[in-house]
Amino acid sequence: MAHPNEGSEAVDVSESLGDDGAVAAFADYLENEDEELPEDGEPEGDDPDGETDEGEEADEDEQEGDEPETAIEAPVSLNADEKAVFAQLPPEAQRAWAASEARRNSQVQDATTKAANAQRAAQSHAAEAHSKAKAVFATQLAEFASHLAPTPPDPMLARENPGEYIAQKAHYDAAKAQHDELVQQVGALGDEASQEIDQAFIQQRDRELLAIPEVANEETRTDFFDRAFGVAEALGYDRDILLRDGNATDFKALVAAHGWKDKAAKYDAIMAKQMQRVRNGKTAKPGAAQPKGSSTARALKDATTRLRKTGSDADAIAAFEAQGF
Known part of the structure; x- marks a missing residue:
């Protein structure tokens, strides 16, 4: 100014x-x-003593006191009668009431969210338990149905008593048709139970994945899964099997492995350059002056030695800086 x-x-x-x-x-x-x-050292003005008229001071105080305070809007959670009472309160009481109402609403929202999550978890566990019980029942029913399979008539009976054979064969065909229908129903029940179990697993897996910040954020979600599938492919995992059977812990482990793989690749690149400098240094004549940048090579060697011992990100950064990145 x-x-x-x-x-x-x-x-x-x-x-x-x-x-x-x-x-x-x-x-x-x-x-x-x-x-x-x-x-002459005296202040300008009509009042040489620097005194201000008492009336003027009073007017100034009144003007300062007349400034209206910013109106506080009533919380939206209040009804019409409560808002009318809120409007009659002094500003300090309004601020206190508004803060209390905001805190109460926040607590209610948190409790509602926790209750909704607990209800969804309970429903998921109940559905999973029901599906597993259905699967067990289907297995037991299939075992029971296997003992109900009818026995076909003896082919030798057709020579001895063709009429009896025809009667027994007709009875067998009817019983066999009923048994086949029972086996088919039991198989459908087992398939349904298996699908419900798979669906419950996927829903639970998706909820756990969405709890990961990188997955919850749409901007970083694709990169998260690209890293996971990239490592899975390098390790020989089948993508479809991972999508079907992999849980949130598996995906987090694959992403962590990707970070280690990336650090290892960078470390290998640094060490390759360092070894190349060592090989180049061995070709120099004994007693010759040190090549330019030998202090940098020593700093890099010290940094990489620390990195091998600690494996920390700070030492990795120091190694990069020593390399000149």
């Missing part, structure tokens, strides 16, 4: 200040002009 020069009544405002800067500079100029004293 520009200040007035002594003995001058004009303000030197730079064009780069703009309108706001010019106004601020002019206000500063006026303030400094009011503080200047005449040559």
Whole structure:
């Protein structure tokens, strides 16, 4: 902000200040002009004693006290009668009530969210337990049905008593048709139970995955799964099997392995360059002056030695810096 020069009544405002800067500079100029004293050492004005009229002070106090305070909007959770009472309260009481209402609403929202999550978890566990019980029942029913399989008539009976054979064969065919239908129903029950178990597993897996910040964020979700599937492919995992059977812990482990793999690749690149410098140094003649950058090579060697011992990110960064990245 520009200040007035002594003995001058004009303000030197730079064009780069703009309108706001010019106004601020002019206000500063006026303030400094009011503080200047005449040559005889007495302040200018009609009151030589520097006293202010009591009436003027009272007027100033009234003007300051008349400034209206910003109105506080009633919380939306209040009904019409409560909002009418809220409007009649002093500002301090309004602020206290509004803060209390906001805190109560937040607590209610948290409790509602926890209750909803608990209800979903209970329903999921109940559905999973029901599906598993259905699967067990289907297995037991299939075992029971296997003992109900009818026995076909003896083919030798067709020679001895063709009429009896035909009668027994007709009875067998009817019983066999009923048994086949029972086996088919039992198999359908088992398949249904298996599908329900798989669906419950996928839903639980998705909830656990969405609890991971990188998955919950749509901008980083694709990169998260790309890293996981990239490591899975490198390790020989089948993508479809991973999608079907992999849980949230498996995906987090694969992403962590990707980070280790990336760090290992960078470390290998650093060590390859270091070894190349070592090989180049061995070709120098004994007693020759050290090549340019030998201090950098020593710093890099120390950094990589620390990195091998600790494996920390800080030492990895130090190794990169020593390499000149």
